[in-house]
Amino acid sequence: MSTPVNVVVTGAAGQIGYALLFRIASGAMLGPDTPVNLRLLEIPQAVKAAEGTAMELNDCAFPLLANIDIYDDATKAFDGANIGLLVGARPRGPGMERADLLEANGAIFKPQGEAINAGAADDIKVLVVGNPANTNALIAQANAPDVPKERFTAMTRLDHNRAIAQLAEKTGATVSDITNMAIWGNHSPTMFPDLYNAKVKGQNAFEAVGSDLDWYRETYQPTVGKRGAAIIDARGASSAASAASAAIDHIHDWVLGTPEGDWVSMAIPSDGSYGVAEGIISSFPVTCSGGEYSIVQGLEIPEFAQEKIDATVAELVGERDAVKGLGLV
Numbered sequence: 001m002s003t004p005v006n007v008v009v010t011g012a013a014g015q016i017g018y019a020l021l022f023r024i025a026s027g028a029m030l031g032p033d034t035p036v037n038l039r040l041l042e043i044p045q046a047v048k049a050a051e052g053t054a055m056e057l058n059d060c061a062f063p064l065l066a067n068i069d070i071y072d073d074a075t076k077a078f079d080g081a082n083i084g085l086l087v088g089a090r091p092r093g094p095g096m097e098r099a100d101l102l103e104a105n106g107a108i109f110k111p112q113g114e115a116i117n118a119g120a121a122d123d124i125k126v127l128v129v130g131n132p133a134n135t136n137a138l139i140a141q142a143n144a145p146d147v148p149k150e151r152f153t154a155m156t157r158l159d160h161n162r163a164i165a166q167l168a169e170k171t172g173a174t175v176s177d178i179t180n181m182a183i184w185g186n187h188s189p190t191m192f193p194d195l196y197n198a199k200v201k202g203q204n205a206f207e208a209v210g211s212d213l214d215w216y217r218e219t220y221q222p223t224v225g226k227r228g229a230a231i232i233d234a235r236g237a238s239s240a241a242s243a244a245s246a247a248i249d250h251i252h253d254w255v256l257g258t259p260e261g262d263w264v265s266m267a268i269p270s271d272g273s274y275g276v277a278e279g280i281i282s283s284f285p286v287t288c289s290g291g292e293y294s295i296v297q298g299l300e301i302p303e304f305a306q307e308k309i310d311a312t313v314a315e316l317v318g319e320r321d322a323v324k325g326l327g328l329v
């Protein structure tokens with residue numbers, strides 16, 4: 001068996017952490033032949049809860065789980081890290097303005113970026129889940145100047161999976177009949193799920209829904225975009241198991257590759273493709289191979305899609321400018 005991979009999970013005692021750690025340890029993320037060392041990073045007040053989760057992880061006797069360590073110090077946690085799942089973040093509190101939220105998250109993601117820069121392994125791959133995920137990833141990236149920029153990504157895979165599920169429901173297809181889904185832009189209600197390039201049983205997805213632009217605009221896009229709020233309304237708590245599952249999918253495909261002929265959505269540093277402002281961390285359709293991703297080129301973007309992509313990208317540019325103003329990037 002190979003050397004264990006060091007996987008850091010921040011916010012390990014939170015609800016996503018609880019749904020995530022057991023699946024990583026079971027081999028769902030890196031495959032059945034790769035053992036893992038789990039490193040749980042928490043704030044000091046939550047270390048005891050993380051210890052409880054670690055006890056349960058031990059009680060599962062997962063053959064692939066080589067070791068568990070718990071930290072309240074980012075520099076120590078990220079020393080030698082191969083994969084970082086940055087889940088812990090500061091939620092928006094009552095009366096909090098956007099600038100306050102960005103600043104509070106800057107206080108988390110700036111030191112974590114510095115810690116990654118200081119000691120992570122050369123092959124470090126980072127997925128930011130904690131919101132505002134795209135901009136938090138940008139903050140971490142900016143504070144890790146010695147790490148290649150493309151190693152910092154943010155999660156739009158949950159939006160991607162939600163978009164597939166809603167399309168399957170509408171068309172009566174199964175989720176495995178759906179391929180080539182893409183989410184563009186920010187992980188926020190402005191994200192754009194692309195039916196023009198997706199396929200249902202090989203057929204163009206927009207045609208498969210009867211080319212119904214009203215349904216696309218008034219029902220589909222808002223349902224996918226506001227799914228997180230609908231879950232809170234129903235469950236009384238935000239998405240946790242589905243978010244953890246999407247994080248597993250994101251890293252799994254980045255490390256082990258995407259299936260031939262298909263692609264996935266990842267928020268990655270823009271190289272200017274499709275007119276998306278260079279440098280922001282925006283979601284694109286990507287294929288992965290050999291541990292690297294590349295943006296799918298040459299897709300057709302009709303006018304309605306272009307308007308929506310422009311709007312979600314403008315939101316990201318606004319967030320980037322705000323954190324720049326705060327001196328965080």
Ligand code: NAX
Nearest residue numbers: 011013014015016041042043046088089130131155158243
């Ligand atoms: P919880 O509040 O249950 O857990 C967050 C955990 O992070 C807490 O245990 C807290 O102690 C810890 N934490 C806070 N600051 C930390 C720091 N500096 N270092 C280490 N740990 C720290 O939240 P949970 O439901 O698990 O959600 C976590 C984040 O995921 C939130 O920001 C949430 O908004 C975001 N989400 C992102 C999604 C996405 O698709 N990108 C979807 C789901 C989720 O909403």
